[in-house]
Amino acid sequence: xxxxxxxxxxxxxxxxxxxxxxxxxxxxxxxxxxxxxxxxxxxxxxxxxxxxxxxxxxxxxxxxxxxxxxxxxxxxxxxxxxxxxxxxxxxxxxxxxxxxxxxxxxxxxxxxxxxxxxxxxxxxxxxxxxxxxxxxxxxxxxxxxxxxxxxxxxxxxxxxxxxxxxxxxxxxxxxxxxxxxxxxxxxxxxxxxxxxxxxxxxxxxxxxxxxxxxxxxxxxxxxxxxxxxxxxxxxxxxxxxxxxxxxxxxxxxxxxxxxxxxxxxxxxx
Amino acid sequence: xxxxxxxxxxxxxxxxxxxxxxxxxxxxxxxxxxxxxxxxxxxxxxxxxxxxxxxxxxxxxxxxxxxxxxxxxxxxxxxxxxxxxxxxxxxxxxxxxxxxxxxxxxxxxxxxxxxxxxxxxxxxxxxxxxxxxxxxxxxxxxxxxxxxxxxxxxxxxxxxxxxxxxxxxxxxxxxxxxxxxxxxxxxxxxxxxxxxxxxxxxxxxxxxxxxxxxxxxxxxxxxxxxxxxxxxxxxxxxxxxxxxxxxxxxxxxxxxxxxxxxxxxxxx
Amino acid sequence: xxxxxxxxxxxxxxxxxxxxxxxxxxxxxxxxxxxxxxxxxxxxxxxxxxxxxxxxxxxxxxxxxxxxxxxxxxxxxxxxxxxxxxxxxxxxxxxxxxxxxxxxxxxxxxxxxxxxxxxxxxxxxxxxxxxxxxxxxxxxxxxxxxxxxxxxxxxxxxxxxxxxxxxxxxxxxxxxxxxxxxxxxxxxxxxxxxxxxxxxxxxxxxxxxxxxxxxxxxxxxxxxxxxxxxxxxxxxxxxxxxxxxxxxxxxxxxxxxxxxxxxxxxxxxxxxxxxxxxxxxxxxxxxxxxxxxxxxxxxxxxxxxxxxxxxxxxxxxxxxxxxxxxxxxxxxxxxxxxxxxxxxxxxxxxx
Numbered sequence: 001x002x003x004x005x006x007x008x009x010x011x012x013x014x015x016x017x018x019x020x021x022x023x024x025x026x027x028x029x030x031x032x033x034x035x036x037x038x039x040x041x042x043x044x045x046x047x048x049x050x051x052x053x054x055x056x057x058x059x060x061x062x063x064x065x066x067x068x069x070x071x072x073x074x075x076x077x078x079x080x081x082x083x084x085x086x087x088x089x090x091x092x093x094x095x096x097x098x099x100x101x102x103x104x105x106x107x108x109x110x111x112x113x114x115x116x117x118x119x120x121x122x123x124x125x126x127x128x129x130x131x132x133x134x135x136x137x138x139x140x141x142x143x144x145x146x147x148x149x150x151x152x153x154x155x156x157x158x159x160x161x162x163x164x165x166x167x168x169x170x171x172x173x174x175x176x177x178x179x180x181x182x183x184x185x186x187x188x189x190x191x192x193x194x195x196x197x198x199x200x201x202x203x204x205x206x207x208x209x210x211x212x213x214x215x216x217x218x219x220x221x222x223x224x225x226x227x228x229x230x231x232x233x234x235x236x237x238x239x240x241x242x243x244x245x246x247x248x249x250x251x252x253x254x255x256x257x258x259x260x261x262x263x264x265x266x267x268x269x
Numbered sequence: 270x271x272x273x274x275x276x277x278x279x280x281x282x283x284x285x286x287x288x289x290x291x292x293x294x295x296x297x298x299x300x301x302x303x304x305x306x307x308x309x310x311x312x313x314x315x316x317x318x319x320x321x322x323x324x325x326x327x328x329x330x331x332x333x334x335x336x337x338x339x340x341x342x343x344x345x346x347x348x349x350x351x352x353x354x355x356x357x358x359x360x361x362x363x364x365x366x367x368x369x370x371x372x373x374x375x376x377x378x379x380x381x382x383x384x385x386x387x388x389x390x391x392x393x394x395x396x397x398x399x400x401x402x403x404x405x406x407x408x409x410x411x412x413x414x415x416x417x418x419x420x421x422x423x424x425x426x427x428x429x430x431x432x433x434x435x436x437x438x439x440x441x442x443x444x445x446x447x448x449x450x451x452x453x454x455x456x457x458x459x460x461x462x463x464x465x466x467x468x469x470x471x472x473x474x475x476x477x478x479x480x481x482x483x484x485x486x487x488x489x490x491x492x493x494x495x496x497x498x499x500x501x502x503x504x505x506x507x508x509x510x511x512x513x514x515x516x517x518x519x520x521x522x523x524x525x526x527x528x529x530x531x532x533x534x535x536x537x
Numbered sequence: 538x539x540x541x542x543x544x545x546x547x548x549x550x551x552x553x554x555x556x557x558x559x560x561x562x563x564x565x566x567x568x569x570x571x572x573x574x575x576x577x578x579x580x581x582x583x584x585x586x587x588x589x590x591x592x593x594x595x596x597x598x599x600x601x602x603x604x605x606x607x608x609x610x611x612x613x614x615x616x617x618x619x620x621x622x623x624x625x626x627x628x629x630x631x632x633x634x635x636x637x638x639x640x641x642x643x644x645x646x647x648x649x650x651x652x653x654x655x656x657x658x659x660x661x662x663x664x665x666x667x668x669x670x671x672x673x674x675x676x677x678x679x680x681x682x683x684x685x686x687x688x689x690x691x692x693x694x695x696x697x698x699x700x701x702x703x704x705x706x707x708x709x710x711x712x713x714x715x716x717x718x719x720x721x722x723x724x725x726x727x728x729x730x731x732x733x734x735x736x737x738x739x740x741x742x743x744x745x746x747x748x749x750x751x752x753x754x755x756x757x758x759x760x761x762x763x764x765x766x767x768x769x770x771x772x773x774x775x776x777x778x779x780x781x782x783x784x785x786x787x788x789x790x791x792x793x794x795x796x797x798x799x800x801x802x803x804x805x806x807x808x809x810x811x812x813x814x815x816x817x818x819x820x821x822x823x824x825x826x827x828x829x830x831x832x833x834x835x836x837x838x839x840x841x842x843x844x845x846x847x848x849x850x851x852x853x854x855x856x857x858x859x860x861x862x863x864x865x866x867x868x869x870x871x872x873x874x875x876x877x878x879x880x881x882x883x884x885x886x887x888x
Binding site: 169171173174175176177178179182186187190191 | 616628689
């Protein structure tokens with residue numbers, strides 16, 4: 001039975017159109033301000049190339065870490081009722097509401113050379129080895145900062161899926177002799193796969209755009225920690241053309257990924 | 270200098286009277302043309318001052334003193350890297366007075382006809398190397414910076430960055446790119462040493478002084494050092510020219526200069 | 538005994554107290570109203586739920602003994618389960634579903650699939666091997682679920698309402714097929730159902746579970762000839778009254794009257810009155826029947842060529858008459874009628 005054809009409600013469409021304009025106008029403005037004649041050159045400077053490379057490397061690493069640590073965390077939060085679970089969940093989701101720079105300061109207090117963890121760790125290492133650990137001003141530090149803000153996105157998406165999936169299938173698998181790992185691999189994961197993908201994309205997008213925590217914790221070092229957003233920020237002062245060119249690259253990549261993924265997952269559901 | 274200043278002020282004030290008739294909701298300027306700036310009757314109005322980050326401490330004090338002397342005046346100070354502030358003003362951000370850390374940045378504004386009158390130098394500053402307390406890496410010269418670890422420098426878009434580049438180039442020192450973390454203004458650059466893990470940085474003498482015990486300083490020999498000249502100017506777009514002029518005059522006057530000296534700035 | 542269970546289990550409002558022994562090859566039907574705890578019993582046997590006190594033994598191994606600290610989770614018990622709604626893995630084909638068990642127990646993929654194919658053959662759906670669960674019918678899904686459970690060669694097979702999800706037409710056919718497969722199965726079977734027909738067709742023994750406790754257990758014959766609770770009586774479709782006998786007079790517990798029975802008895806009794814033994818009259822009948830009660834018609838149930846007339850009133854009863862009789866007497870809901878029963882038609886037995 002087909003639904004009756006009705007004209008869409010005008011008022012609702014009008015408001016939606018305003019919202020679309022709100023997003024479209026800045027993008028169009030950027031495209032218009034871009035210096036197309038120097039576009040290629042602006043992107044080809046060594047600083048730009050480094051920023052692009054770093055952004056890719058760091059955001060993908062941060063996403064991988066988010067999945068690696070986020071999956072078990074989501075599972076524990078969804079499946080094990082332990083005392084203080086709500087508190088732990090709040091803690092993990094804190095970076096979602098924390099201003100990124102505050103996140104950076106927090107990271108410093110724990111992971112800088114004087115930090116809560118690193119200082120005693122380095123003291124211990126100094127006694128027994130020649131090694132010492134430095135996370136600030138390193139690419140690893142940038143990855144750490146990006147993971148800090150991206151992981152909650154992954155966890156929140158996957159935890160929701162784990163909670164709402166039909167858990168009877170896991171019971172079924174158990175009665176057929178599957179141990180916990182097999183149940184996870186062959187029953188749970190396939191059931192939550194769309195959410196895992198969505199969570200990974202969200203985490204990746206967040207990591208790619210991360211600025212405040214990165215610049216505060218990892219610093220702004222060309223070739224080591226100066227990712228695209230940091231490069232844009234600095235370029236804005238003296239080289240707005242370069243800033244806009246880099247911004248458009250970020251925009252383009254993000255747009256491609258989001259558009260291509262949305263269709264796939266809309267189809268599925 | 271004082272007399273030409275008074276004449277300039279008188280001219281500007283009369284223009285201001287004429288202009289104030291066209292302004293919208295700002296309070297009417299009430300000022301008399303005093304003989305010396307420092308004993309002018311209190312001026313009222315509201316102004317925004319865009320000041321270089323290195324002026325944070327000094328201008329904070331100057332603002333408080335100025336407002337005490339001119340009750341009824343509201344002064345808001347916007348601190349940032351001179352480069353950023355200049356870009357903002359160019360894009361139409363409302364500011365009445367600009368105080369930058371180098372002349373080149375101020376020149377951009379004057380080239381675009383955005384100044385009400387030529388800028389004046391109100392202070393100079395020099396640069397210094399700052400290190401972690403106790404100077405654990407034993408830095409003694411500029412050359413030591415190349416191998417000490419992560420060094421915090423201002424980005425080239427800020428005057429302190431330009432000065433630092435100038436100093437390092439002049440001394441023939443190259444710090445590897447992978448060891449340099451760039452701050453977008455001098456306060457951020459300083460913070461990387463005081464609160465972050467940078468082993469050393471190059472900032473203004475005044476910033477090192479403000480940081481107190483949080484840093485140790487290593488002098489840059491005068492021959493290799495740069496002299497930062499700080500210009501101040503009233504912007505053409507100001508809607509409270511009397512107050513703007515009064516503020517600029519205050520900075521250039523004895524009270525302002527005393528505060529600047531106490532902060533470590535040198536005479537213009 | 539393949540299965541030996543004696544345990545207590547508290548879950549929310551349910552307080553389960555069960556004692557059950559099942560031999561290999563036996564099919565036991567667990568019957569009871571909703572909320573009685575039947576599914577909980579299954580889950581406890583399967584290892585999806587732990588018991589509180591007592592012991593569970595399957596195929597000679599203790600699988601649950603809280604006092605001894607023994608608990609074998611589901612994946613380590615030789616128990617196969619056919620779940621209500623079948624719960625076939627939606628992302629796997631029929632073949633992969635059936636192969637899941639063997640593969641989980643370590644069989645190589647190829648071998649597991651061959652085994653699965655053999656099982657699909659046995660239940661007659663070999664041609665559906667590559668179909669996805671959403672593309673097959675209810676009856677086919679049920680057979681897939683059965684094959685999947687049997688492919689692990691369990692010692693105990695548990696079926697949770699295996700026919701409930703099927704429409705009436707399919708149910709009869711599937712019931713027959715299920716009987717065949719259960720006959721072939723060598724282990725013990727527990728079948729949970731709320732449908733007496735399922736129990737009659739498939740089970741050797743029946744255990745009635747009401748509110749967590751076993752109220753009656755025995756063969757179908759025993760249950761149907763001597764029901765002990767109203768639930769069972771309703772299930773079979775007979776009338777059951779409770780009273781105290783003194784000779785041939787039974788005073789009903791409900792104090793709503795007396796019933797005359799044929800044989801002299803003493804003490805608390807249950808009275809079984811089959812619906813077709815009840816005669817209905819519009820006027821107060823004269824005659825030899827000593828038991829006469831008045832009642833109001835509360836509803837009719839048509840059962841093929843008979844009509845069940847539900848009577849409310851002092852002594853609620855269900856009478857069975859022919860449609861012709863209903864028409865003749867012009868029986869209508871809400872009307873008052875007289876019901877009579879001969880003393881010799883009442884079976885009385887000790888409670």
